[in-house]
Amino acid sequence: MGFRKSLGSRSYVFADLRSLMAKASPLRSGDCLSGVAAATSEERIAAALILAEVPLKRFLDEPLIPYEEDEVTRVILDDHQPDSFERISGLTVGDLRNWLLSDAVGTEDLAQVARGLTPEMVAAVSKIMRNQDLILVSAKCRVVTRFRNTLGLDGCLSVRLQPNHPTDDVRGVGASIIDGLLNGAGDAVIGVNPASDNLRETSRILLLLDKVRQKFDIPTQTCVLGHVTTTLKAIEGGLPVDLVFQSIGGTEGVNRSFGVSVSLLEEAYDAALSLGRGTVGNNVMYFETGQGSALSANAHHGVDQQTIEARAYGLARRFKPLLVNSVVGFIGPEYLYDGKQIIRAGLEDHFCGKLLGLPMGVDICYTNHAEADQDDMDTLLTLLGVAGINYIMGVPGSDDIMLGYQSTSFHDALYIRRVLGKRPAPEFEAWLKKMGVTDERGDLIRHADVQALLKFEGT
Incomplete structure (x- = not known):
């Protein structure tokens, strides 16, 4: 299922979650080289706005690289812990950003949900965060x-x-x-x-x-x-x-x-x-x-x-x-x-x-x-x-x-x-x-x- 977003008189269409993630990424030369980057800043903004509304559960249901084709995908999904995910399972990507930045969420909270998060979820939320957001949340994480x-x-x-x-x-x-x-x-x-x-x-x-x-x-x-x-x-x-x-x-x-x-x-x-x-x-x-x-x-x-x-x-x-x-x-x-x-x-x-x-x-x-x-x-x-x-x-x-x-x-x-x-x-x-x-x-x-x-x- 694709995604569509209108900004002013322009409508942007993204074929699937893989494309949406790529178009929402901050500009970098590697994505341009591979042909997956957004063509304009406006397209990037449209993708980020849609990505913020995507439920976290969708990343479990729609692997970016199919389970049958890739052993890293199999490791990611086989190692996912539903009990750790339960607390945030009802959130969208945008909700997750707000939750991570909340003063009520501290080091222990982040440690409790870590094994319930997949790499695609954390990559998605990083794409809609400013540098200071990345720094603030990282500073709350502690891994010994x-x-x-x-x-x-x-x-x-x-x-x-x-x-x-x-x-x-x-x-x-x-x-x-x-x-x-x-x-x-x-x-x-x-x-x-x-x-x-x-x-x-x-x-x-x-x-x-x-x-x-x-x-x-x-x-x-x-x-x-x-x-x-x-x-x-x-x-x-x-x-x-x-x-x-x-x-x-x-x-x-x-x-x-x-x-x-x-x-x-x-x-x-x-x-x-x-x-x-x-x-x-x-x-x-x-x-x-x-x-x-x-x-x-x-x-x-x-x-x-x-x-x-x-x-x-x-x-x-x-x-x-x-x-x-x-x-x-x-x-x-x-x-x-x-x-x-x-x-x-x-x-x-x-x-x-x-x-x-x-x-x-x-x-x-x-x-x-x-x-x-x-x-x-x-x-x-x-x-x-x-x-x-x-x-x-x-x-x-x-x-x-x-x-x-x-x-x-x-x-x-x-x-x-x-x-x-x-x-x-x-x-x-x-x-x-x-x-x-x-x-x-x-x-x-x-x-x-x-x-x-x-x-x-x-x-």
Whole structure:
């Protein structure tokens, strides 16, 4: 059944819910590239007005990608919890927006309905919300996860220490680790993207990371962000694997292009759990996502890229991850053209993930051929900090020389913690104080006695 809306003398027709969702999306280059975007601002407004009147139940009755054709759709609908949905089952998309923004709805209310919401529902409501609406609701969401420390607590903001090196040189990786630790980064994870995704290189980096962690008794987790099949081989070989990483998308087709399936992720999840390496919890998965990945794989089914992104969160939710990271500006200007689109997408991704109950981080980033700069990233960093993001990236100098993109630095993390009064994960903060890196207030001690770290033989 289609939709029709008249604005003045003009009538707009939308063939189905999939088309309506796409036309209601804020403008972005990826939707234009795929041919699903609204042709004019007026058409976009007409679609948003209709979308606000759509009952939430319709998203259960009318999947955007058929159940029989896509295993991500099957995960989303099979995992839906009717009891959690009951409280909001009579609402429209517009009603849901008003409910989320209500002062009477707090953190516990949002947690209670999280498993009753589908990715398509949260994507729909995000399309009719202003940036400040996304920030306000996100700030009310709290998702706490645990492995060797506790992430996502109120008042905390964690940092992934990202010590990538273009040749996987262990001395270069080690030097960046020390740099990050001395700037208070690393409580989310010390995670390396390997330049060479093979078992030999993965083994070398895993052993280095675990050596540093054990030598200084750091209450954090480590990860080599290789393909899940490489990590499975590392687990089978008895290597020190804390977290299993994998990039995922919102359709079966895009995941196939990544070389993964739901069954493979389930195998890896069970393997990581069997190691029992966590000390305060057992959240063992780390997922990364990004708007545009389905379009680049020609696996988007005519669905807009933001809704596909939210569907990836529906898949991630099944595996109770420690970390989920939207690498928001990494794929390029073909999908998010400029700073304005990157900022909006980052706020949407964070909102949708947190509302679905995921521990969201955002790689606040851009490629050098995008119409964006570090001022745009400062803006998005500040907005996400206000919105209660769980963690951000810490890259030496904000310039990842291996992946070739611009992100946030250790000093950016210090800025946002200082200006918003945020602290690291409590176990990690206690370690920073014990090592003399920070004082009792959490401020860096520039003249600290940190010789033990600086003398580490692997740097």
